[in-house]
Amino acid sequence: MNIISISNIISARVKRLKPSATVTLPDKARALREAGLEVIDLSEGEPYFDTPEKIKVAAKEALDEGFVHYIASAGLKELRQAIAEKLRTENKIDVKESEVIVTVGAKQALFTAFLSVINPGDEVLIPEPGWVSYQAMAIVAGGKPVSVSLLEARDFRLDEEEIKEKITKKTKAIILNSPNNPTGTVFPKEDLKMIADIAKDHNLLIIADEIYEKIIYGVQHYSRCSSGFSVDIFKTYLPKYVGH
Numbered sequence: 001m002n003i004i005s006i007s008n009i010i011s012a013r014v015k016r017l018k019p020s021a022t023v024t025l026p027d028k029a030r031a032l033r034e035a036g037l038e039v040i041d042l043s044e045g046e047p048y049f050d051t052p053e054k055i056k057v058a059a060k061e062a063l064d065e066g067f068v069h070y071i072a073s074a075g076l077k078e079l080r081q082a083i084a085e086k087l088r089t090e091n092k093i094d095v096k097e098s099e100v101i102v103t104v105g106a107k108q109a110l111f112t113a114f115l116s117v118i119n120p121g122d123e124v125l126i127p128e129p130g131w132v133s134y135q136a137m138a139i140v141a142g143g144k145p146v147s148v149s150l151l152e153a154r155d156f157r158l159d160e161e162e163i164k165e166k167i168t169k170k171t172k173a174i175i176l177n178s179p180n181n182p183t184g185t186v187f188p189k190e191d192l193k194m195i196a197d198i199a200k201d202h203n204l205l206i207i208a209d210e211i212y213e214k215i216i217y218g219v220q221h222y223s224r225c226s227s228g229f230s231v232d233i234f235k236t237y238l239p240k241y242v243g244h
Contacts, residue, residue, distance in 0.1 A: 075102025
């Protein structure tokens, strides 16, 4: 009888991954609660409040009306229209409904973006500290994550010279997460222009994660492709922009 080792089955790309802290820590907190301990869990970004009642009602009504079948692969037409309108009015991004794809969450949108543009050996510049899944996505896509520091001494802003030093012939993209997780930094205009100029000079993709755009306090959030922000900065890179 042959005994198959799990280690021999798992792919090399999965073996290179490390356990996610955002999954491991909440699991530990739940286990401690089950053991009778009082735990304050600050690891998961989960709201303290319940799903709003009107959303629950709408979901129930949809189920009762038989809204349970397949729809267009890109997402519900009415939803894509609403998203495109939101991007045009709030983010000043001129986008058509046909350019919008609905995903099951931000993680899938980003993972799809990585898989769509990263080839084996491509390097991805990732600001650190940052969301832990960026590195895993780069690795699964066959790429190599390269850390760029966000230091408290610089108010967690990117340093132009460090970015340039980290760029090689293999560099394909840079992640921009603003507002940033976990630092909370909202990159100002001058930082976005700096990144845009570097991306243009080195033919890099900008993968933008703006999921926290509404969680801001007394500052202005700018989308990297916003025509209202600066047309002259971003019109050159629009075909190279990947976001969600």
